[in-house]
Amino acid sequence: GADAPQLLKYYPADSDAEAATSQRRLSRDMTFGVQNYTWAQVASKQGQPVYVHRFTRKVPATGVYAHYGAFHTGEV
Numbered sequence: 001g002a003d004a005p006q007l008l009k010y011y012p013a014d015s016d017a018e019a020a021t022s023q024r025r026l027s028r029d030m031t032f033g034v035q036n037y038t039w040a041q042v043a044s045k046q047g048q049p050v051y052v053h054r055f056t057r058k059v060p061a062t063g064v065y066a067h068y069g070a071f072h073t074g075e076v
Contacts, residue, residue, distance in 0.1 A: 032072070 011026045013019035040050045055070040068074070 007026075011022035013022055037052065040052050044050045055072060055074070057074075058070050059074040061068065061074075
């Protein structure tokens with residue numbers, strides 16, 4: 001709808017490959033990012049100290065895991 005240009009700014013889809021990558025990232029952000037960010041906002045408003053971590057270190061990986069980049073429990 002009307003929000004498509006804003007969405008495509010962060011999750012571009014100029015090719016099938018780019019759209020597939022954006023779909024994975026959007027799914028990840030909707031599953032983990034939004035709920036954790038919302039929880040952090042609620043806790044912060046209640047006066048709780050809150051720390052939000054962004055995983056950026058890509059672990060050495062093989063097979064399908066090589067496509068995930070940095071991910072929670074990747075260090076395990």
